[in-house]
Amino acid sequence: MKNLLEHTGLEPGRLHFSWISSAEATKFVKVAKEVSAAVRALGPAKYLVKRRAEVV
Amino acid sequence: MIELTEKIRDIAKKLLKDGTVDVFIGYKKGSVPMMNEPVLIRNPDEADLLYWDSNCGLNLCNYLTGRTDRIGILATGCNSRSIVTHIIENQIRRDQLYIVGIPCTGMIDHRAVNRAVGHREITDITESDITFTVTGKGFQETFNKADYLQGNCKVCRHRNPVEYDEMIGEPVEEQKGIEPYSDVKNIEKMSCDDKNAFFRRLIDKCIRCYACRNACPLCYCPTCFVDESRPQWVGKSIDPTDTMTFHLLRAFHCAGRCTDCGACERVCPMGISMRQFTRKLNRDAEELFSWQAGLSLTERPPLDTYRSDDYNDFIK
Ligand code: SF4
Ligand code: SF4
Numbered sequence: 609m610k611n612l613l614e615h616t617g618l619e620p621g622r623l624h625f626s627w628i629s630s631a632e633a634t635k636f637v638k639v640a641k642e643v644s645a646a647v648r649a650l651g652p653a654k655y656l657v658k659r660r661a662e663v664v
Numbered sequence: 665m666i667e668l669t670e671k672i673r674d675i676a677k678k679l680l681k682d683g684t685v686d687v688f689i690g691y692k693k694g695s696v697p698m699m700n701e702p703v704l705i706r707n708p709d710e711a712d713l714l715y716w717d718s719n720c721g722l723n724l725c726n727y728l729t730g731r732t733d734r735i736g737i738l739a740t741g742c743n744s745r746s747i748v749t750h751i752i753e754n755q756i757r758r759d760q761l762y763i764v765g766i767p768c769t770g771m772i773d774h775r776a777v778n779r780a781v782g783h784r785e786i787t788d789i790t791e792s793d794i795t796f797t798v799t800g801k802g803f804q805e806t807f808n809k810a811d812y813l814q815g816n817c818k819v820c821r822h823r824n825p826v827e828y829d830e831m832i833g834e835p836v837e838e839q840k841g842i843e844p845y846s847d848v849k850n851i852e853k854m855s856c857d858d859k860n861a862f863f864r865r866l867i868d869k870c871i872r873c874y875a876c877r878n879a880c881p882l883c884y885c886p887t888c889f890v891d892e893s894r895p896q897w898v899g900k901s902i903d904p905t906d907t908m909t910f911h912l913l914r915a916f917h918c919a920g921r922c923t924d925c926g927a928c929e930r931v932c933p934m935g936i937s938m939r940q941f942t943r944k945l946n947r948d949a950e951e952l953f954s955w956q957a958g959l960s961l962t963e964r965p966p967l968d969t970y971r972s973d974d975y976n977d978f979i980k
Contacts, residue, residue: 612948615851658905
């Protein structure tokens, strides 16, 4: 899924996958921090954003 | 071509007469040139409607879904693979089918031919072994078939049926030395913005008519996600984001199942190459899971099996 989205122009680093058990609190915190840092670094999303003005 | 047509008619007559099958699915000559249509024959007397040439690009497997009778069906390489996919997805049983395999030399890209004659109206097309001739008012031109193959047929590696009960004619030689995914690789080399622009332009003209979905043998859900309104999964307008969402989701639904038969592209009224979506998934299926759809009746597809060595580099 990630491959096709990135193939069609989604920035690498926008979409993340992880497998975290409910018992892995520290892993959850770590991954959440990493994801938010990576996404913040990319700036606002440009891909698959719906803007009303584009339809005429 | 005419010999093959005769053979198909004879086999269909025989199968219907001796009761091996209740219905035979093949092609008949279309009402316009280069557009042969699928046809279901029940009565042996109608078998002479059947026809075969290089304009039979629709996928007959579409007409199998959920049938309960016994069916004779004509199958090229890609069609036979779609039939195998149907069988392993429990849409039809193997013992209901009598598959008449036909070695294939590719289908003609009707758009390329229309371009080549400057969009003058073609009223007839005839074919010999490696050439075909189109005729219209005040013109007649002959082309090499190899130069006018559909995009998917140019890169086809399974022209001979993989599953059949009877074969019409000798197997053809498979194409050698083809690079099946050069187009996908070229896109992979682009920058992220260029990829985005490429795909946006690609589907720019899409009118959301869903002909591509209807022509696809894999799209057999009773209600397609695009038609559902509660919940509404995807916007129904031609807003670029809605259209992209439609194409992405349609492609994902075909992951590990698509045989690149080219029916979707063939039927698009806007000439969109939506195979670029499914081809990326086909390439990934092949690269990451060594899987090409529809080659085996016994192996399970990658998306319904788990192996501990499955590709999972993308998971943190
Ligand atoms: S993809 Fe292969 S088997 Fe299918 S129509 Fe084209 S050449 Fe024939
Ligand atoms: S057939 Fe073409 S125009 Fe119609 S929905 Fe598919 S891509 Fe869009």
